[in-house]
Amino acid sequence: MQTSARETAGYNPGMTLPLSGMHVLVADDSPTVLAAVRETLASAGAQVTTAGDGAAAVRTAMDTQPDAIVLDISMGGINGYHACRLLRLETTTRDTPIVILTSREPEPAQFWAERAGADACLFKDDGLAGLTTAILEARAARRRSTPVVAPHPARRTPTSDGDVLERLATLLDRELFKATILDDVSALAAHMDDLQTTLELLGDVLRRVIEAPFAALLHDAPPGLFALSRPDVPLEALWNIVWGASSRPEWAPTYSEDRQVVVPRVSEQVALTGLEPRVLHAAPHWEFVYFLHRGESLSVESLELCRLFAQAATLVVSNARLRAEAQRSALTDELTGVFNRRYVQGRVEVELERSSRTGGTLSLVLLDLDEFKKINDEHGHLVGDGILRETAQSISRILRPYDVLGRFGGEEFVILAPDTPLEGAVRLAERARQTIARLHPPGAGVQLTASFGVTVARRGEPDVDALFRQADDALQRAKRAGRNRVEATG
Template identity: 30%
Template structure:
């Protein structure tokens, strides 16, 4: 896996050494020698990861990290502090400033490459979700999610795998400072069962189990859809870097070294919970944006954009399978009179009820959409003209034969629709042509006195059809 790495250190030999190691592993390396220069390169070059020295004159690494994390455009870039400092308090300070990890000089190559690759994979995933959110924002559908640092880390659901009662007590007591739901298991099987039955925010896995390999659980969690995105924090013995590297390769997100420091454990756990919740917010925003982009906000049915994307694929499948696809194009008769007489609020109530009646009693794979104004379409796969006419006539009756209750003083109003039917599925048919033919039939229905159904004369397609929906 290649990536662009920014190496920041005020000592030239340190920069050259790290750059040489990374270049041999085919990373693209850029360098900076002080904090302001690093921040400028972060904004201009958008590196995939920053390896940041702590002890620099002027602006130290802690301040640089805080500035990276406070900028919404750069907050997602992983930062690893590379330092001669080995005090736990310094590590905690760096983690609280937003660093993803600490590497102590002289840097161990196994730890360096494992951490860089793990964090770059994470950034690539986050970049994809951020890009989708940004695209949705350009359409004015949603607002951006804010910063990762603003996410809450409290009240998470945490599972701990540890078979040492002493270590388990220390871990759970520490995590309970932030979280109400800290569960435990002493075997991989019990932990996996618990993880698959619960919605977890973090899993803490000890790699010092007496009779089992915690990496096995790490692999199993990443192989199940339900737990694939749950952060994993490993607990390891000092010096066990080979297993740390293997764990990161399997998908673990971070690790903490024994003997455990409570503040460091809390800081690393908070980072993982925040990141998970930020990612969930990005995903939820994207899914919400899709829903908003493809559905009509008033009636809740699909909109024209969805029809334009869906109908060509449906018609292509119909042509390949020699099965017809029918559309019913209809609009509300004299809808302007409803708006002018009773106001747009009543008009909206009528539109909602029309869409509700159109949606009832259709098959699960049929589709209703509002094209705009008072115009709707029903798409019926595997339906010939005879079955389509049956559905259209039933829809016309459902609307015309029962008054519409409204909030105006009148209490209820009569509503009718005119419907044009067209069926396609022949080689050469297009979605635009099919809609145009239905529109011509709809126009003919209006000329024939409205409140009626007219089929396009070219809709005599015969083929294998699914039964029309029951009345």
């Protein structure tokens, strides 16, 4: 008497078979393999439908909506990878467990199967013993996962191989568009542009992808917002929306499990525009945010492209941030955080040339902390370093946004004041002197004072060294006159 596959597997009428009640679609262009897979799955209790090629598999899957799909890679017409990608785009099959069978090299096949959207890739040379387990594990994983995007719009069921091929052509066109976006974004990684220029270039790419307002939000102090696509509201309004979506004055949103912004407080600006910020991609120091009206959502294709863009742009933004940080490190004083001597001297050259061309004025202030060596000797360098930092911070707070503060060396600082006449620079120096005199650094137990030398560039004499010599001469006069005072020369 012939033994059936169920009997070989140890089946008895009282058992519940693992695939009982499941409808499984199997596609393979080899009748021998097709029969073997059918027998294996039927012995596990599955109802099996077969297809002889990829196009037939897509049509049958759309028509019958199976509980699981098994695809061979090498089939005539549409191969298993293409069929899998098409099925993942369809509403009725995008969450259906798909297992790919192959006799190709394991590692490349596994990689491309995952990229195509398959849940598992099994190798025919290993036999079919693991197929039932792979289907069950894929189904369990699919049931555990919660979709985080809106459903795909319903599509017309393909009625012919030509219809399936047309969809495949559309898919390939979309993949080409994605590849173009990735190439354009990746090319920016090699650019040596500043962060703002980099974000503007990214915006040029993004405008081909999304029409909704889209921005890059920087968490640095102070935080900033850069529009990456043409917003239908002003950038200032977008910033107000972001600010209003936070429970704190600075941008520090909280998130739900699906990374959507939780809005604890709604600003008046949000109420006026009806827009809400939604986080697309978050990094430690910045985020990509898009804005939609309440109740709206991006299409699945737009959201997929935006996520693809965000992933590729992450490297570009990170590189730009690293370059900016390297530039800051090269141009700033490590101890105090203000500009270093090299930067200030270069900036003086630029401002001298500009003032000579425009007829403006440029003032320079040199200041030196009085008796600083004595403070270092009596209280130690840690106290001295703290005094230098506190001095730099206190002076920075009284300067205009376009003034430049630098540490010129040791306890000496320099202030560059563009478009400022001599009398204005003297007032600035006096204010800085009074600010320093009010400082009481911990651990020093001394009264801090500073001496100041002020000068202004003479028209037609854009000489950096001469300007610094004039300021230094005035500074030395202040020291000889008893310190803690401002002297000027023009």
